[in-house]
Amino acid sequence: MKPWILGLTGGIGSGKSAAAQHFGELGIHTVDADYAARWVVEPGRPALAKIAAHFGTTILLPDGQLDRAALRAQVFANPEERRWLEQLLHPLIRQEIIEHLGRAQSPYAILVSPLLIESGQYQLTQRVLVVDVPEDLQVQRAMARDGSDEAQIRAIIAAQASREERLRHADDVLVNDRDLAWLQGEVERLHHFYLTLRGGQP
Structure with missing residues (x-):
């Protein structure tokens, strides 16, 4: 079931x-949407490459991780950029959530x-x-x-x-x-x- x-x-x-x-x-079994939002932008995931290509490498930290504060600063000031980012990430986050929920063994x-x-x-x-x-x-x-x-x-x-x-x-x-x-x-x-x-x- x-x-x-x-x-x-x-x-x-x-x-x-x-x-x-x-x-x-x-x-x-619990799945946290905030974690899913972090997983989709991990180094090596396609979303991070797209974000860097779009916003430039200033939104990356020296170790290749996403610099969330830098990205936030860019999108908060600009509704169009925020929409672009949401359109990229929301479907990916949703997919990630569905995948993790799919592993549940609890009732x-x-x-x-x-x-x-x-x-x-x-x-x-x-x-x-x-x-x-x-x-x-x-x-x-x-x-x-x-x-x-x-x-x-x-x-x-x-x-x-x-x-x-x-x-x-x-x-x-x-x-x-x-x-x-x-x-x-x-x-x-x-x-x-x-x-x-x-x-x-x-």
Whole structure:
């Protein structure tokens, strides 16, 4: 029986990584879209050669790795360049995700993606779990974790899908406004429920 796919998302500082980690500890195969986005631009992969040919070698580090900061600086200032890059990378990232999800041996598998909704990656899933958290708490947590200032965090929040937008796509919502032990308990409760589902729907 092929595992069904759960999409797991939440804004910065929501605790989606901690939730994903606990699902993993329960034996569930998880694929992180952020890692897939890194794999596709590893040295030796065709995408990196295309990016270097397009933007020039200034976006490469001396060891041949992609200089993410340099690339970000180029595309953030220029919407056309950003579109070019997204058109190149999104299909490759999607392919990478599908390939990694295809290796799952667990009853269901999880695609963890901060941009699940915005990127359309939710279309690869049969069910969506949103880890939700009040915005002020989100800001506090992200500041504590990253040492970033409040304005930076709020800018990231503004760039991600709004809470309303995420919640509109959600089949399940985990409000993560307590401690880690509570979050893990909720993950276990959802996990037992998910084991009863066929194809992600009751």
